[in-house]
Amino acid sequence: MYPPMPHGFEKPYAAFLFDMDGTILNSILAAERVWSDWARRHGLDVAAFLPKMHGSRGIDTITRLNLPGVDPEHEARLVTEAEVADVGDVAAIPGAAAFLASLPPDRWAIVTSSPLRLARRRLEAAGLPLPKFMVTAEDVTVGKPDPQCYILGAERLGVSTRDCLVFEDVAAGIKAGEAAGADVMVVTATHHHKMETPHSTISSYDEIAVRISADHKMLVVPSAA
Structure with a gap:
């Protein structure tokens, strides 16, 4: 029996929204x-x-x-x-490739502050898949910490932000996810110092897995579960 999971684990989600740099790849x-x-x-x-x-x-x-x-x-x-x-040392965050591959393709999106050309280049360099849905710098008039990007990401997936889990690594993105009304998971893989945050954290995607519920929503569970 596992102890109660922190916020971000106990709730099934309609979709996941991922920041890119520092969240699924290290650039x-x-x-x-x-x-x-x-x-x-x-x-x-x-x-x-x-x-x-x-x-x-x-x-x-x-x-x-x-x-x-x-x-x-x-x-x-x-x-x-x-x-x-300059993408010579761009690499995927540990476990990110397998975690993304485990998700239904129409249930996740990348929401990045990078321009589209750069996003594609870095994803390719990191060996990560190009998602079916992506929001880039050109798609918004105001960037993070404004929530516009995450609201647009949820709209493109046809879901409410309140049914989304945002994966982020820095303050501007975390604030954008919060302001959009989504739950937030903080990825600490590239952090040099401990971040004080009320949100659940992971240092690697090897720590988590996804279960699909009976109503086709996604539940984050510990990878050992």
Whole structure:
């Protein structure tokens, strides 16, 4: 007999919504190389800047800086091109490939702050499947932590956000999932420091599995169950 499971495990869901970078694949080294080069070119303190760029659309990150004479749209395109070219050490989060393969294809989506070209490139580099449904940077007018992306992801799957479990790794995405009305599972595989969160956490997808209920909903269970 297993003890009562924390929030995110005891409830069956109609669909799962996955962030990409840091959640199903690790692209931190590649992203930080590109963004470090960009930050240095613009005279920024790289160490202070890097923590602020994770989880947000590139255009939103650059716009927030309000740098004189800098066109955020143009600069974001340059960053994307550099990121598309730099995927040498992008890798899947442990267990992610098998976990995604175990899900019904029409019951999950990727909801990422990355542009579509970059998302496809990184998924390919990590050996992960291209999902049937995906929401990327181009699909929204405001990025995370705004909930628009997760609301759109649920709409594309034909379900309510309240019937979705969002998998996320950073604060901006967690806030977006919460604001959308979804439950959240925090993936800590790429975290260097412990995150204080009221949500359930996993460090690897090897820790969990999915059972399909009689009404065709998905229940997250410990992988040993």
